[in-house]
Amino acid sequence: MSFLxxxxxRRTFGIISHPDAGKTTLTEKLLLFGGAIQxxxxxxxxxxxxxxxxxxxEIERQRGISVATSVLAFEYNGIKINILDTPGHKDFAEDTFxxxxxxxxxxxxxxxxxxVEEQTEKLVEVCRMRNIPMIVFINKMDREGKDAFDLLxxxxxxxxxxxxxxxxxxxxxxxxxxxxNIWEKNVNLFSGDNRKDIEETVEISDLSSSELDTLxxxxxxxxLREEIELVEGIYPTFNKEEYLxxxxxxxxxxxxxxxxxxxxxxxxxxxxxxxxxxxxxxxxLVQPDxxxxxxxxxxxxxxxxxxxxxxxxxxxxxxxxxxxxxxxLHVRNNKKMKFSSPNAFFAEKKEIVxxxxxxxxxxxxxxxxxxxxxxxxxxxxxxxxxxxSFSPEHFRYxxxxxPLKSKQLYxxxxxxxxxxxxxxxxxxxxxxxxxxxxxxLQYEVIQYRLEHEYGAKCTYENLNVFKACWVxxxxxxxxxxxxxxxxxxxxxxxxxxxxxxxxxxxxxxLQMTQQKYPSIKFHFTSEF
Numbered sequence: 001m002s003f004l005x006x007x008x009x010r011r012t013f014g015i016i017s018h019p020d021a022g023k024t025t026l027t028e029k030l031l032l033f034g035g036a037i038q039x040x041x042x043x044x045x046x047x048x049x050x051x052x053x054x055x056x057x058e059i060e061r062q063r064g065i066s067v068a069t070s071v072l073a074f075e076y077n078g079i080k081i082n083i084l085d086t087p088g089h090k091d092f093a094e095d096t097f098x099x100x101x102x103x104x105x106x107x108x109x110x111x112x113x114x115x116v117e118e119q120t121e122k123l124v125e126v127c128r129m130r131n132i133p134m135i136v137f138i139n140k141m142d143r144e145g146k147d148a149f150d151l152l153x154x155x156x157x158x159x160x161x162x163x164x165x166x167x168x169x170x171x172x173x174x175x176x177x178x179x180x181n182i183w184e185k186n187v188n189l190f191s192g193d194n195r196k197d198i199e200e201t202v203e204i205s206d207l208s209s210s211e212l213d214t215l216x217x218x219x220x221x222x223x224l225r226e227e228i229e230l231v232e233g234i235y236p237t238f239n240k241e242e243y244l245x246x247x248x249x250x251x252x253x254x255x256x257x258x259x260x261x262x263x264x265x266x267x268x269x270x271x272x273x274x275x276x277x278x279x280x281x282x283x284x285l286v287q288p289d290x291x292x293x294x295x296x297x298x299x300x301x302x303x304x305x306x307x308x309x310x311x312x313x314x315x316x317x318x319x320x321x322x323x324x325x326x327x328x329l330h331v332r333n334n335k336k337m338k339f340s341s342p343n344a345f346f347a348e349k350k351e352i353v354x355x356x357x358x359x360x361x362x363x364x365x366x367x368x369x370x371x372x373x374x375x376x377x378x379x380x381x382x383x384x385x386x387x388x389s390f391s392p393e394h395f396r397y398x399x400x401x402x403p404l405k406s407k408q409l410y411x412x413x414x415x416x417x418x419x420x421x422x423x424x425x426x427x428x429x430x431x432x433x434x435x436x437x438x439x440x441l442q443y444e445v446i447q448y449r450l451e452h453e454y455g456a457k458c459t460y461e462n463l464n465v466f467k468a469c470w471v472x473x474x475x476x477x478x479x480x481x482x483x484x485x486x487x488x489x490x491x492x493x494x495x496x497x498x499x500x501x502x503x504x505x506x507x508x509x510l511q512m513t514q515q516k517y518p519s520i521k522f523h524f525t526s527e528f
Contacts, residue, residue, distance in 0.1 A: 034074025392436030
């Protein structure tokens, strides 16, 4: 197949939602349609010992949440689909923000009973800043929840989206009869039997026909006719260009757990979702069909296989072909590297691939050369931008609980920080190590992984810090800056890149410091 054809058959997207809206379950069901797995394991059920294919860290299995971003690929109707399943838990928001730099479009999952939740709002905001095309999937229709029109209003108001329903539910909860597919004009009847893999659909071109009454009963049929009339009256007609520009969002209804409404979502997605898109680098806009390879690291995962202590750098390919054993330039280090076993993913199964194309995600074995945001090219000096570190909100001293294992502890901390799980600050005054995270749950994950993957034990001690700000002086030789460094010595630390960081102990003291030293700028993200 030609290079251009390969690009055109790629679709790379992320699934985002609040925890528990069902995004890992939806991912499983999509894989089921791609024939990639034979039976999907529900995250909640304790009867099935299988667990979801995409959750492979022990702590995820215990808690039923996704912590790491997993990459899954499958083929469907000749289209190669790459899914990035992101953590929904707000303590791992940073990981999700980074993942959004690597996708071309997004599916937003919303729980019918809970409606729009705060985590969804934050993530959708990021997608809107970048004009990423979004499709909304309203999940759990087999449970009691909010009225469909109320939900659509809520999505428009809280998320600031312009929605257009492409399917519509017939009843809900106990009365849930099925879904009318506006996009393909047919009715999909709900049997409530999740053992059936793929539902039968009945083609109905005319809603006024009596066939509908026999299928769902007269009362439900009349309600549906009224509702569809309303939908056609209120909502705009679907326009692919507007969707691709991020100005119009199609909505589907279904129940991922019962595998219902998922095929409709997938069929429409394959038809309308964007192919790999151009990406802005600091130097120029890079098109996917350029001959020269380029890509960037959006995630690093240490110890994917606990027996091998390996680190994998996840690379999103932006342009050109990535070939095995061919030397590529690591732009930041300015050195050539070649990779003998680039991996493609299916949850924890990895295969070695010879050639990958724009839109694909490749995992490269890494011995510590990569950082998040690094660019790889065929020789051109370009840098892909837009993967910041956020200012942490929780701070703790980290102490070694086993003096004989200090080497393991420092190695572990070092690698986990490279992975972007949290940020490490070293105090200028006494060299003590402080870990800053965006959410409190990360401390547990760090402690757990240090012990299970590095054999090191740590304890934490609370530290009263309000925010970490990166210090950016106009002139580092000025008297004002020297005075700042002298007066605030106890509150200064260095991050892993050796940038100076000011740890403000309260909002008030940060404000006072800003007023007292006007020539110094304080930033809340590490990219400035």
